[in-house]
Amino acid sequence: MSDAHIGPQVSVALRANRPVILAAGPREVKVDPLAPNEVWDLPGGTAWVYFATGNDVLTRPVILADGFNSGPSTLEFSWAYLESGDYALISALRDSGRDVVLLGFQERSASILDNAEAATAAVLRAVAQRRGDAPLAVGGFSMGGLVTRYALAKLESEGIDHGTALYWSYDSPHRGASVPVALQAFAHYIRDLDSRFSDQMNSPAARELLAWHIAEWNDQPAISQDRRDFLLALDEVGGWPRRPRRIGVANGVGTGVGNGNAAGALAVQGLGLAIVGTRLNVQPAGDDQLVAALRVVTTHTRQVHTSGLPTVGSAPGGTLDGFGILADTLNALPTYLGMRAQAHIRSHCFVPAVSAVAIRDVDTEEALYTPVDTLDPGESELDEFRVASRNEEHTLITEELCSWLIERLP
Incomplete structure (x- = not known):
């Protein structure tokens, strides 16, 4: 099936499914709380x-x-x-x-x-x-x-x-929080298919909280206005x-020891036909570092590079299951859409200690x-x-x- 045919189907399925929302806590809530006074x-x-x-x-x-x-x-x-x-x-x-x-x-x-x-x-x-x-x-x-x-x-x-x-x-x-640039870029890259992930990453609170933010998939990370x-x-x-x-x-710990994520390591890999070629990496340090390769129901694969960022995804601190949430959400889609993904690393540092x-x-x-x-x-x-x-x-x-x-x- 061609990209032109699969794209609308993926869009419909994404919008009908649970959105990719990055947040701590249970994804499904099945409790009966005590009635408040x-x-x-x-x-x-x-x-x-x-x-x-x-x-x-x-x-x-x-x-x-x-x-x-x-x-x-x-x-x-x-x-x-x-x-x-x-x-x-x-x-x-x-x-x-x-x-x-x-x-x-x-x-x-x-x-x-x-x-x-x-x-x-x-x-x-x-x-x-x-x-x-x-x-x-x-x-x-x-x-x-x-x-x-x-x-x-x-x-x-x-x-x-x-x-x-x-x-x-x-x-x-x-002093600021961090969502990997790779995840932010993916959110904006699929905006035309389903804008909800991008909307969260571009929300007022996200812009105020994040030490590094991008509004478009190919932006350079910076402090938002x-x-x-x-x-x-x-x-x-x-x-x-x-x-x-x-x-x-x-x-997070006070010892200065990170969470074990290897800087630059592959975190999420696209496996299905509609997403094969997508690779999201743990944030590496240095200049012109590849953090994401993006292909979602498109012919071309786009690359995202960063310069001058520290290895914040590996740092000591409270972790967020961001990579895992993304992979789980994609894997909940019908298999025939070809959106299957694997999270080789599920979590990243969100709030450094x-x-x-x-x-x-x-x-x-x-x-x-x-x-x-x-x-x-x-x-x-x-x-x-x-x-x-x-x-x-x-x-x-x-x-x-x-x-x-x-x-x-x-």
Whole structure:
């Protein structure tokens, strides 16, 4: 079958199938969450509120903001991720006497500045509604840590009391995140067939979060203007909230040891007839480095090269199953379309450890692989931080990190 005939069929199948969406957490959610005590409708978001075990009013609120994804936050996803894994964080918080406020957004890929409006409203409602004067703990997972960081800092810049004693972040990309240029290029290359992957990579939140971004498959990776604008807006409100104590955790190690991905190694290979020739590589360092060869229902194979980027996909930090998600999504298509692919490497570093603990930038090899354990903790913009004992999935909920957080809650 010719490319001209197979192209429309592939497009229809892609659009009818689950989209390629890069995000941490379960791809399928099959849980029945406990009914919340209250649901707050907020500007641009929703909060699901669970009172502490045995309580019937809000007394010691902990706000937990959702992270980067596409589409609206759902209670089912948050419950599955925070409560149904190896460590039941919601139960642990409630049993420790804290009220859990799960903060979600109408669009998780919207600008961090826009979603901060929902965070601001949640903070002010919690302050107004709590019984007594126990201070709040406010933070979030991944992007949610940046949303709440900006919201608290902006409230302070406006002279508004946010009643918060502790700000916390969970593998948040304070110095930037990374999606491999190879994956971004593939997303834009198939835009005419199915735009949803490209739309996510070009969303406001992605542009603000990513240290290197491309808007077209053949662009040169660079800091997007959206990221520059976000960093400027953050700087204009002081960069960080100053009144609360600031803590954070990283899903990456502090030893400076990477995740084992060999720089330049083949990560995804197209095997089906419609995609054979496609090869996506782990990011290599150096100039004029091949990161992707692209062929999807076309005659020609296009190449993508980068220069001057560090080996960020191999760096110590929280990992994202980006290569695996892409291959799994393609392999779910009907086999006759010829879109079968193999992920030789499934995951890559998404939030470098040095970014999650706000102690180094991510733009050089030396910075990315800095052994955090050997540094003076005072170099971090956080007052205190904890790194994981292994490089693990981005925002993975573990007893190691969560018990450390709970011990420090007001």
